[in-house]
Amino acid sequence: MTELTNNGRDCSSVTVKFTKLFINGQFLDSVSGKTFETIDPRTGEVITRISEGTREDIDIAVKAARHAFDFGPWPRMPPSERAKIMMKWAELIDENVEELAALDTIDAGKLYHMCKAVDIPTASNTLRYYAGAADKIHGEVLKMSGKFHAYTLMEPIGVVGHIIPWNFPTTMFFLKVSPSLAAGCTMVLKPAEQTPLSALFYAHLAKLAGVPDGVLNVVPGFGPTAGAAISSHMDIDKVSFTGSTEVGREIMQAAAKSNLKQVSLELGGKSPLIIFDDADIDKAADLALLGILFNKGEVCVASSRVFVQEGIYNEFEKKLVEKAKAWVVGDPFDPKSQQGPQVDKNQFEKVLSYIEHGKRQGATLLTGGKTLGNKGYYIQPTIFSDVKEDMLIAQDEIFGPVMALKKFRTIEEAIKSANNTRYGLAAGIVTKNIDTANTMSRSIRAGTIWINCYFAFGDDVPFGGYKMSGFGKDSGLDALHKYLQVKSVVTPIYDSPW
Ligand code: NAD
Numbered sequence: 001m002t003e004l005t006n007n008g009r010d011c012s013s014v015t016v017k018f019t020k021l022f023i024n025g026q027f028l029d030s031v032s033g034k035t036f037e038t039i040d041p042r043t044g045e046v047i048t049r050i051s052e053g054t055r056e057d058i059d060i061a062v063k064a065a066r067h068a069f070d071f072g073p074w075p076r077m078p079p080s081e082r083a084k085i086m087m088k089w090a091e092l093i094d095e096n097v098e099e100l101a102a103l104d105t106i107d108a109g110k111l112y113h114m115c116k117a118v119d120i121p122t123a124s125n126t127l128r129y130y131a132g133a134a135d136k137i138h139g140e141v142l143k144m145s146g147k148f149h150a151y152t153l154m155e156p157i158g159v160v161g162h163i164i165p166w167n168f169p170t171t172m173f174f175l176k177v178s179p180s181l182a183a184g185c186t187m188v189l190k191p192a193e194q195t196p197l198s199a200l201f202y203a204h205l206a207k208l209a210g211v212p213d214g215v216l217n218v219v220p221g222f223g224p225t226a227g228a229a230i231s232s233h234m235d236i237d238k239v240s241f242t243g244s245t246e247v248g249r250e251i252m253q254a255a256a257k258s259n260l261k262q263v264s265l266e267l268g269g270k271s272p273l274i275i276f277d278d279a280d281i282d283k284a285a286d287l288a289l290l291g292i293l294f295n296k297g298e299v300c301v302a303s304s305r306v307f308v309q310e311g312i313y314n315e316f317e318k319k320l321v322e323k324a325k326a327w328v329v330g331d332p333f334d335p336k337s338q339q340g341p342q343v344d345k346n347q348f349e350k351v352l353s354y355i356e357h358g359k360r361q362g363a364t365l366l367t368g369g370k371t372l373g374n375k376g377y378y379i380q381p382t383i384f385s386d387v388k389e390d391m392l393i394a395q396d397e398i399f400g401p402v403m404a405l406k407k408f409r410t411i412e413e414a415i416k417s418a419n420n421t422r423y424g425l426a427a428g429i430v431t432k433n434i435d436t437a438n439t440m441s442r443s444i445r446a447g448t449i450w451i452n453c454y455f456a457f458g459d460d461v462p463f464g465g466y467k468m469s470g471f472g473k474d475s476g477l478d479a480l481h482k483y484l485q486v487k488s489v490v491t492p493i494y495d496s497p498w
Contacts, residue, residue: 025213068214158237264472269425351400424466
């Protein structure tokens, strides 16, 4: 059975330098003077206290962002100058990769080696991708009927409110901030209350890189206070949200009830991975395991429902369970660890309660299901078989290392099962048959389809949901367009022969 590894490193190995709100280029205490604890999920102990932003602080941050948008240099400077500053910021991030990786590790329980090799360098590349796009934003000249000259301008949408979750504190920050900066917007970002540390460090680096005061404001705080102040603010032009479907619904209502600000929502998922009889069983088992255990299952696109065709089902199940038992759970600073602790006590208890539901509702627990160690929030890789599609573990987003495994016979059955969810974020298909792959990819209602791979992301590849997984894309030029609006300009042409 999986054992807990621990190489003895503790959070004292990284010093937290930034704990205050970042508004108008300054680190400030909150108006109320209140602070909140941020917790190390390896131990459940307090790392430090962070200034707690509330409605008053969001107001001050929005005023700064509004002033920077209406009168400041950012939307007015040549886009190539914006790009230079963004490139400089990316360089500073790369120079500080170890410290930033350690901050995300102590705050979120993420694997240090993954943060260092993937999350942080990928984020600086996201900045570079959108920096490269900044001077390629343009409208069109139109062939309007009648004697007119008509063209469109692509203008920044204005002040943006970004609200992000805790599972990828760095990735989420840059998926939001990079395209909106390139577009010429100014912004207020609220990181998740569980993971404010790296966001404040990024704000510090933005200032060093030359991002003008007021353009990027970072206000940590809680959802119902600071978050709700963003979604209901009368002077924010757009809210870009990543988080749960439940909160997404509240954001949309608040936007509608306030100033009808534009909304884009990246929400939850319950993604299927469908493995056909012709798959390489060993590789498919590795993919399925990674799909659910990567980042301890705290991934919106986690392959939490795995459907396996009957011809290979028994052998697949055996391999999967063997591999799950060998999976290394432990201190996220230990390079041998493949899985760290769940982000906090709430999430830990939520995952455990779903495991109990699975058992009670009659699914078979093949492996896992227990906690590990006597401190921190570690959970064993957990696999259920005999899962019925109406069980909670087959329908709800658990957001933990819990897989629901099910056998299928025909391609029609696989399509029906895959689509039997209110979500539509992503899906994986494993087959060597091109007809099967094509049929499946067109039949599944999800925003991303991975064929013979999983978690394959790219800055230029649009990412976002169908159905209750939300709307509006992060990544790609689609994301840049979320932060732009089209203005049509028409002038008459007198005495034109055309
Ligand atoms: P959450 O919805 O609880 O919180 C997300 C953010 O919203 C946090 O910053 C939180 O403080 C804020 N918030 C909470 N209540 C609010 C309110 N009433 N008004 C405004 N803001 C509020 O989600 P979470 O637990 O932080 O993250 C997990 C969820 O995020 C999962 O459902 C996951 O699937 C989703 N997610 C989606 C994607 C994607 O790209 N689709 C990516 C990562 C995570």
